Structures are given as structure tokens and as C-alpha cells.
Amino acid sequence: MIPTTTISMTVNGAPVGPHEVPDTLPMIDYLNDHLGLTGTKFGCGLGICHACVVIVERGDGTRDTERTCINGAASFDGLKITTVEGHADGATLSDVQQAFVDHFAFQCGYCTPGFVNEATLMIETLKQAPIPKNEIEATIETALGEHICRCSGYVRYYEAMRALIEQDPRLTKES
Numbered sequence: 001m002i003p004t005t006t007i008s009m010t011v012n013g014a015p016v017g018p019h020e021v022p023d024t025l026p027m028i029d030y031l032n033d034h035l036g037l038t039g040t041k042f043g044c045g046l047g048i049c050h051a052c053v054v055i056v057e058r059g060d061g062t063r064d065t066e067r068t069c070i071n072g073a074a075s076f077d078g079l080k081i082t083t084v085e086g087h088a089d090g091a092t093l094s095d096v097q098q099a100f101v102d103h104f105a106f107q108c109g110y111c112t113p114g115f116v117n118e119a120t121l122m123i124e125t126l127k128q129a130p131i132p133k134n135e136i137e138a139t140i141e142t143a144l145g146e147h148i149c150r151c152s153g154y155v156r157y158y159e160a161m162r163a164l165i166e167q168d169p170r171l172t173k174e175s
């Protein structure tokens, strides 16, 4: 008998649960199969490619990304989650999503939900702590460097983020 846990969380602003789930259930399966949120993609399944990351907000207000292929749904109990479905406002894409479209950043798009979540968190961080312009490249590399794109989309993902950061005066400061 597989042990179960009853979980509740907030997903894209809406309360979800309580649901009784097996302790072995990966978060990505909970999102895809139980909640019908299929935007979160299963890539390597080993915690390496970061295609599957979602944004997690903890009780103290701190926000981070977490991989959903190697972490169980039960470990997200009580947290606020943002998946790729939670970024657009109706038909209006978020700034990050629009930048990726404008720069033709992706090809198959399988890695894109992970990039959207990670890049959004990076922009949020820069709003709190602007950087000198000569640190833009390194900041993008640090934020997105663990995300693997098998279609070799890195250059345009990075171009899109560079343009977004450079055009928003809130995100940079004089060095």
C-alpha cells in the first residue's frame, strides 16, 4: 500500500484541493493529469533539463523555481504555484512571453514553459535589485543557464531577455 497525503495549494491564483495523492506522485503528474494543466512539460525526468520548473511562493513571500519531475506533489502542499498557464492575462501575453515570441526564441517550444517561469522570476528579482548594464549578460546566464533547449534556442532566448532588460529602466542602474 502506497502511503498518501492530503494536499491543498494555490495554483495560478486559485485554491486547489484538498486532494489525497500518493506520496510517490510527481508534481508534474499532479499538474498534468489531476489538474489538467498540461503546459508544464516533462523533459529529462531526471532534474537536469529544467523544462518542468514552476514558480513557487513560500509562506514567507520568497519566490523560487522548483522542478516538478523530481519533486512529489506532496512537497508543494500549502504553497502558491505559478505554471506557464498563469502568466498571460487573457489573450495578452506577459512581457516575457511576448519577448520570446518577438525574438522567435523557441522552435518546438517544449522547453519554453520552463524558460518563461525562470525568466519571469529573473525579471521580478531585477525589479527588486537592479543591476549595472555591464552585468546583464552574466545575470541572464546565471538565471537561465541550467535550462536545456534541444532545438538550440539559447541565443534567441537570451537576446529576448537582453532586450527586455535594456528597455525597462527599472531593471538596471548606473554602475
Ligand code: FES
Pocket (backbone or CB within 6 Å): 041, 042, 043, 044, 045, 046, 047, 048, 049, 050, 051, 052, 053, 067, 068, 069, 070
Ligand atoms: S523534466 Fe524536470 S528537469 Fe528535466
Ligand code: FES
Pocket (backbone or CB within 6 Å): 105, 106, 107, 108, 109, 110, 111, 112, 148, 149, 150, 151, 152, 153
Ligand atoms: S525550443 Fe525545442 S527544446 Fe527548446
